[in-house]
Amino acid sequence: MDNMEYFETIKCFDTEVYNLSFHEKRVTNTIGLNLNLQEYIYPPSSRLYRCKLIYNESEVLDVQYFEYTKKKINSFKIVFDDKIEYSKKYLDRSNLDTLSLKKEDKDEIIIIKNGLVSDTSIANIAIFDGTNWLTPKIPLLKGTTRARLLKEGEIIEKDIDLNMLKFSRKIALMNAMIGFDILEDYSFFS
Structure with a gap:
């Protein structure tokens, strides 16, 4: 085991969690374990959130929510x-x-x-x-x-x-x- 920590950035809006199956697939490709991420994600309100799910080779370590505002890039x-x-x-x-x-x-x-x-x-x-x-x-x-x-x-x-x-x-x-x-x-x- 490598003791590395990884994270997923997951969009949550109006209590909906977006594209979860693609995030779960990347977690599986990263650590070789199938994790049901829905068990860990509970958006605090109906606002637009950037959910940061932190995990290592064996478990989910933390889930954080940040209100999201798109950055202008030109x-x-x-x-x-x-x-x-x-x-x-x-x-x-x-x-x-x-x-x-x-x-x-x-x-x-x-x-x-x-x-x-x-x-x-x-x-x-x-x-x-x-x-x-x-x-x-x-x-x-x-x-x-x-x-x-x-x-x-x-x-x-x-x-x-x-x-x-x-x-x-x-x-x-x-x-x-x-x-x-x-x-x-x-x-x-x-």
């Missing part, structure tokens, strides 16, 4: 890091936090790993090529919204290089809280 700093690793949703995000410091005065970073677009620090990414929504074949983290949209055929996995990103018609960010958020007005900075 500017991206392109950062290069071939060594960053975040294939599981580790509670320790220090490597991502350190990388995020490079965003300077921009709203968010887009991480380029081994010459390809991978993710932002808080969400998976997709680009629109004029016909299809494409998401990186090798993201830093296989997000639950990304998994759902792949299963539904709404997005397609593809290697995305920096030129494809810069010349895309639109981009979208996706995570448990924002769903598939299409950005119309955005800019990239190197």
Whole structure:
């Protein structure tokens, strides 16, 4: 056993818990145990909450609720890091936090790993090529919204290089809280 701690960010609104089966699948893929997360999640009211469920290799350790307000993201700093690793949703995000410091005065970073677009620090990414929504074949983290949209055929996995990103018609960010958020007005900075 590895003593690592992990977490899931789960959207709760009007006492409904969203996409729980995808979160449970990721927990199973992370620790090899099937946990019924519904047993642990009891939103405190009908407001929009970000539920943070913390667990380790054998049990759920804590469940926290935070009222959620969407962060406005319009500017991206392109950062290069071939060594960053975040294939599981580790509670320790220090490597991502350190990388995020490079965003300077921009709203968010887009991480380029081994010459390809991978993710932002808080969400998976997709680009629109004029016909299809494409998401990186090798993201830093296989997000639950990304998994759902792949299963539904709404997005397609593809290697995305920096030129494809810069010349895309639109981009979208996706995570448990924002769903598939299409950005119309955005800019990239190197």
